[in-house]
Amino acid sequence: MSAAQQHIIVAAGDLSGYMAGAYLARMLPAGFKITLIRLGKLQAAELYGTAHPDIRRFNKILQINEVDFITSCNAVFRLGLTVCGFGHAPYARTFSQYGLPIDGNGFYESLLANGRSPHPADLAAYNLPAAMIAQGKFAPPADSSKPILSDFDYGYCFDPAGYADMLCKRAAKFGANVITSEDVDIDAMAGRVTLSKGQTLKADLIVDAGARQIHPDWQSWTETMPHTAYAVHRPQTDIHAKRLAPTLKASASALSLSYDLQHSSVEIKFDPSGDNEFQTGRCRVPWTGNVLRLGQSAMTILPLEANLTQIAQIDIERLIELFPPDLGAPIEREEYNRRTSDFYDRMRDFVLLHLKTAKTGGAMWDKARNLKLPKEAGYKLSLFSARGRIAVLDEETTLKDSWHAMLLGHNIVPERAGAMAMNVTPAQLESNLTRLSKFISRAVDAMPSHDDFIARHCPASKRTHE
Amino acid sequence: MTYSPQIGAENAVRRVVIVGGGTAGWMCAAAIGSVLSKLGLSITLVESDAIGTVGVGEATLPHIRFFNQKLGIDENALMAATQATYKLGIEFKNWGNIDESYIHPFGDFGVPINRVPFHHYITRAIQSGQNIDLDEYSLPVMAARRGKFTLPSMDMSSVMSTYGYAYQFDATLYARFLRKFSEDKGVIRQEGKVTSVAQDPESGFITSVTLESGTQIDGDIFVDCTGFRGLLIEQTLNVDFDDWSEYLPCNRAVTVGSEPIGPAGPYTRATAKSAGWQWRIPLQHRIGNGYVYASDYISDDEAAASLLEDVDGPLRGEPRHLRFKSGARKASWNKNCVAIGLSGGFLEPLESTGIYLIQEAITNFIELFPSRDCPDPERDEYNRIMDLSFERVRDFLILHYVATQRTDSAFWRYCKDMSIPDSLQHKMDLFKSSGRVVSYELGAFKFPSWLAVYYGQGIVPRNIDPVSAHMPETALPGELSRLKNMISGAVNKMPNHTDYIAENCAADPSEVM
Ligand SMILES: Cc1cc2nc3c(=O)[nH]c(=O)nc-3n(C[C@H](O)[C@H](O)[C@H](O)COP(=O)(O)OP(=O)(O)OC[C@H]3O[C@@H](n4cnc5c(N)ncnc54)[C@H](O)[C@@H]3O)c2cc1C
Numbered sequence: 001m002s003a004a005q006q007h008i009i010v011a012a013g014d015l016s017g018y019m020a021g022a023y024l025a026r027m028l029p030a031g032f033k034i035t036l037i038r039l040g041k042l043q044a045a046e047l048y049g050t051a052h053p054d055i056r057r058f059n060k061i062l063q064i065n066e067v068d069f070i071t072s073c074n075a076v077f078r079l080g081l082t083v084c085g086f087g088h089a090p091y092a093r094t095f096s097q098y099g100l101p102i103d104g105n106g107f108y109e110s111l112l113a114n115g116r117s118p119h120p121a122d123l124a125a126y127n128l129p130a131a132m133i134a135q136g137k138f139a140p141p142a143d144s145s146k147p148i149l150s151d152f153d154y155g156y157c158f159d160p161a162g163y164a165d166m167l168c169k170r171a172a173k174f175g176a177n178v179i180t181s182e183d184v185d186i187d188a189m190a191g192r193v194t195l196s197k198g199q200t201l202k203a204d205l206i207v208d209a210g211a212r213q214i215h216p217d218w219q220s221w222t223e224t225m226p227h228t229a230y231a232v233h234r235p236q237t238d239i240h241a242k243r244l245a246p247t248l249k250a251s252a253s254a255l256s257l258s259y260d261l262q263h264s265s266v267e268i269k270f271d272p273s274g275d276n277e278f279q280t281g282r283c284r285v286p287w288t289g290n291v292l293r294l295g296q297s298a299m300t301i302l303p304l305e306a307n308l309t310q311i312a313q314i315d316i317e318r319l320i321e322l323f324p325p326d327l328g329a330p331i332e333r334e335e336y337n338r339r340t341s342d343f344y345d346r347m348r349d350f351v352l353l354h355l356k357t358a359k360t361g362g363a364m365w366d367k368a369r370n371l372k373l374p375k376e377a378g379y380k381l382s383l384f385s386a387r388g389r390i391a392v393l394d395e396e397t398t399l400k401d402s403w404h405a406m407l408l409g410h411n412i413v414p415e416r417a418g419a420m421a422m423n424v425t426p427a428q429l430e431s432n433l434t435r436l437s438k439f440i441s442r443a444v445d446a447m448p449s450h451d452d453f454i455a456r457h458c459p460a461s462k463r464t465h466e
Numbered sequence: 467m468t469y470s471p472q473i474g475a476e477n478a479v480r481r482v483v484i485v486g487g488g489t490a491g492w493m494c495a496a497a498i499g500s501v502l503s504k505l506g507l508s509i510t511l512v513e514s515d516a517i518g519t520v521g522v523g524e525a526t527l528p529h530i531r532f533f534n535q536k537l538g539i540d541e542n543a544l545m546a547a548t549q550a551t552y553k554l555g556i557e558f559k560n561w562g563n564i565d566e567s568y569i570h571p572f573g574d575f576g577v578p579i580n581r582v583p584f585h586h587y588i589t590r591a592i593q594s595g596q597n598i599d600l601d602e603y604s605l606p607v608m609a610a611r612r613g614k615f616t617l618p619s620m621d622m623s624s625v626m627s628t629y630g631y632a633y634q635f636d637a638t639l640y641a642r643f644l645r646k647f648s649e650d651k652g653v654i655r656q657e658g659k660v661t662s663v664a665q666d667p668e669s670g671f672i673t674s675v676t677l678e679s680g681t682q683i684d685g686d687i688f689v690d691c692t693g694f695r696g697l698l699i700e701q702t703l704n705v706d707f708d709d710w711s712e713y714l715p716c717n718r719a720v721t722v723g724s725e726p727i728g729p730a731g732p733y734t735r736a737t738a739k740s741a742g743w744q745w746r747i748p749l750q751h752r753i754g755n756g757y758v759y760a761s762d763y764i765s766d767d768e769a770a771a772s773l774l775e776d777v778d779g780p781l782r783g784e785p786r787h788l789r790f791k792s793g794a795r796k797a798s799w800n801k802n803c804v805a806i807g808l809s810g811g812f813l814e815p816l817e818s819t820g821i822y823l824i825q826e827a828i829t830n831f832i833e834l835f836p837s838r839d840c841p842d843p844e845r846d847e848y849n850r851i852m853d854l855s856f857e858r859v860r861d862f863l864i865l866h867y868v869a870t871q872r873t874d875s876a877f878w879r880y881c882k883d884m885s886i887p888d889s890l891q892h893k894m895d896l897f898k899s900s901g902r903v904v905s906y907e908l909g910a911f912k913f914p915s916w917l918a919v920y921y922g923q924g925i926v927p928r929n930i931d932p933v934s935a936h937m938p939e940t941a942l943p944g945e946l947s948r949l950k951n952m953i954s955g956a957v958n959k960m961p962n963h964t965d966y967i968a969e970n971c972a973a974d975p976s977e978v979m
Contacts, residue, residue, distance in 0.1 A: 027933050028932060029932060029933065029935035029936050030935075031935070061581075104536075320933060321902070322900075322902055323933065324900065325899070325928070325929030325930070325932060326929070331892075331895050331899050332896065332900060332902065334892070379846075383843045383846075383847050386841060387834065387847075389833070389834070389847065391847060391850070392908065394906050394907050396907070416837060419505075419837075420502075420832075420835065423504040
């Protein structure tokens with residue numbers, strides 16, 4: 001490592017930048033100077049308001065206390081995602097799995113071999129968090145390894161603006177210089193960032209997280225994800241029976257994602273007349289020279305897994321995992337780009353397969369279904385349609401069970417999946433299902449309602465969020 | 467909605483024909499016969515006493531334990547029946563340079579500190595001039611060096627859970643064990659040499675094989691386990707072979723057994739020599755030895771002489787010569803024939819991957835077990851996975867040859883300077899720069915394996931992970947010695963390998979071959 005101090009500037013337009021600023025300040029040792037620039041109003045805020053369980057690890061590293069997080073961010077607990085309008089019935093994708101293997105055979109295969117419905121809508125009784133979502137009950141997973149009771153995980157729906165404020169404080173505590181600028185001008189060649197008041201900063205690495213710079217190497221996905229704008233509504237201010245999962249909804253005329261917070265709810269509607277511009281695609285090379293693109297600058301994708309926060313976190317952790325000893329000519333950058341590109345393409349595949357397999361009526365969806373799938377996505381779909389098997393590719397982060405639930409939930413029924421599970425007899429299956437659903441319903445009965453749990457442990461004060 | 471995605475009776479596979487009764491053939495028969503027992507398959511295995519098997523393949527990888535477990539095979543009984551010993555890793559002697567030695571263990575080197583993998587702290591200590599021996603930070607390495615063994619602990623917080631193990635066994639006895647197991651499951655063994663193969667004129671699917679005696683065996687699926695011959699996959703279906711000799715130039719072996727002298731160690735040894743390397747695999751009743759060499763650099767006679775020079779006990783039998791080629795079948799599942807074992811590809815035996823790749827093939831084939839028409843999706847997925855498995859093992863093997871400072875023979879000079887696949891070059895460049903190891907989903911050798919070979923053969927990263935600098939310089943020696951002491955304390959308490967065998971899985975001395 002060179003003796004001179006290295007300077008990293010994070011231009012934070014969207015939440016990913018705030019996350020990066022705090023995390024880099026925490027992880028990089030003395031010898032690195034971090035400047036976190038808050039770029040005016042938080043961009044694309046609502047798109048980031050749904051977090052996967054990974055965020056708890058992130059907060060732990062940043063020494064963010066859970067109750068502080070929840071109360072400062074008006075947060076509620078999240079156990080998965082409710083998906084409506086894509087198949088014949090709404091279903092849940094959870095941070096856990098449906099059913100248990102039966103005598104070494106896969107759960108879905110065992111159902112199929114016995115002519116039973118594998119549609120996740122019919123299986124909520126066999127997935128603890130799905131049952132909790134259905135009944136609005138919540139309790140955290142058991143700490144010791146108890147089967148089922150400790151086998152699920154939770155994230156949050158939260159207010160990204162509140163989180164951004166917390167992250168700035170964390171960043172400052174870990175030694176970052178936090179400043180504000182309405183916008184910035186990035187001169188990549190010179191490694192220079194000019195603030196709106198004209199001041200210029202030199203950096204060894206510039207993290208562009210939603211700085212709205214023009215990217216010459218942008219690969220557009222608008223052909224296959226033709227949603228060019230979205231609108232945000234906040235329909236309610238006081239929420240009772242707060243949902244434990246955001247709702248993704250497809251209807252003939254619209255696609256929307258909505259979720260509850262403690263004292264408000266949010267609806268994001270993808271609609272050409274919305275006032276937030278939205279151009280899907282990704283940077284071909286996310287890290288070029290000394291500029292690394294993160295968040296919306298690196299990839300803009302339909303949030304059909306409601307995981308933009310997770311995507312940002314994975315990128316930031318990967319950056320630290322590979323942080324180059326010398327920012328000059330790093331092979332680490334090449335590796336970051338290789339892995340990140342694959343990661344983005346796998347996320348893209350997951351989103352495109354939603355569109356390809358949606359059973360939703362309407363001209364908009366007819367058009368979407370006609371899209372030409374990229375090679376890997378087509379491969380995944382054809383293997384699943386044939387065998388009910390998910391091809392495991394490198395850099396994939398989507399849980400296998402989410403893939404299963406998604407494709408089965410959209411009524412893709414594998415042609416030959418049951419062969420392996422011929423061993424499972426109807427009686428064996430029946431007794432297994434009965435035992436499991438009894439266990440789960442007893443566990444859920446014993447849990448408090450989501451509202452009560454929050455009221456008891458982590459109520460957010462109402463005033464701060466109006 | 468109705469759900470009956472079953473394969474119709476008219477399209478279900480009924481007859482599976484396995485041609486070949488080596489390790490691959492009998493592993494297939496045992497696995498298909500037990501895991502798919504409810505399908506009511508008729509399984510026939512054809513083998514020819516006149517042709518025989520290669521009869522080598524004595525060192526394994528830990529994965530084999532899961533294969534045997536899935537089949538419900540009792541470990542101690544299997545070990546006793548195959549004269550097996552435990553294997554904690556492979557010792558590589560003279561690879562990076564003459565007189566150097568390291569062990570590639572089945573286990574970890576330390577645990578991450580502040581989310582930074584442990585080896586960065588080792589690099590830091592090396593850079594600051596401390597005299598560091600990586601061996602001391604791996605429990606299986608220390609246990610191997612001291613001839614100790616016991617089963618790993620299930621308690622994940624214990625240092626005794628940081629390793630795995632495999633077996634060193636007699637492959638012929640393993641095949642015999644599996645033969646009995648398979649026959650008990652209803653597999654039919656047919657002795658005889660296949661002399662002709664019939665194909666459907668339209669689809670090219672294999673319909674039957676005919677033996678010298680005239681017996682015809684019909685089948686829906688044919689598993690080619692005929693070894694290097696590739697009787698079905700190559701001689702009948704003409705599927706090409708990707709030749710990787712330019713990267714892995716060893717193409718012959720000469721082998722011989724010897725009497726054990728001293729207690730059997732819980733590890734295999736691979737000693738680099740002037741035109742290849744020599745293995746030493748201790749079993750309960752004998753030591754397996756073999757010189758694997760490149761025929762461009764040494765003659766068969768010279769190789770045999772060199773082998774004998776380095777065998778440390780009285781010989782058992784005469785040296786045997788074998789020829790092979792490293793590479794993989796372009797698509798080892800073609801039409802209704804899947805080539806498993808040497809017929810599907812072979813990577814020279816340096817990291818004992820032969821049986822592992824057979825197991826991978828069988829597991830995937832069973833998971834994708836097709837209908838009679840062998841649809842494309844199943845076949846493509848199988849071939850995709852096998853291609854990746856071979857390729858990733860290949861890169862790992864090449865690393866052993868290219869990461870050398872040896873220039874003492876033409877063979878080593880070739881290896882040191884040979885051009886290598888881009889995929890490996892990238893992995894090495896990344897490691898040399900800052901100690902990062904390229905990760906992947908599928909593939910036998912993961913993070914700790916790459917570390918062992920890199921450090922063991924003198925590739926130490928130029929830089930450490932910057933995040934590791936959080937630990938003050940002064941705290942480093944304390945951290946390192948804490949782990950070192952924990953490991954040596956745990957190894958002290960382990961029983962001797964040979965005592966452990968005597969107590970749990972000693973072979974019946976009357977059955978010694
Ligand atoms: C030098 C060397 C060292 C090795 N060391 C290891 C090691 O340490 N660890 C490891 O895991 N692997 C090792 N291997 C690989 C291992 O030996 C093989 O993967 C394993 O033995 C499988 O062989 P096979 O069953 O495919 O073929 P073979 O053992 O060659 O069996 C072929 C079978 O096909 C039959 N057959 C052939 N033609 C006909 C015909 N026309 N009609 C009827 N039957 C026929 C034969 O009779 C025989 O039964 C090593 C290989 C070599 C060459």
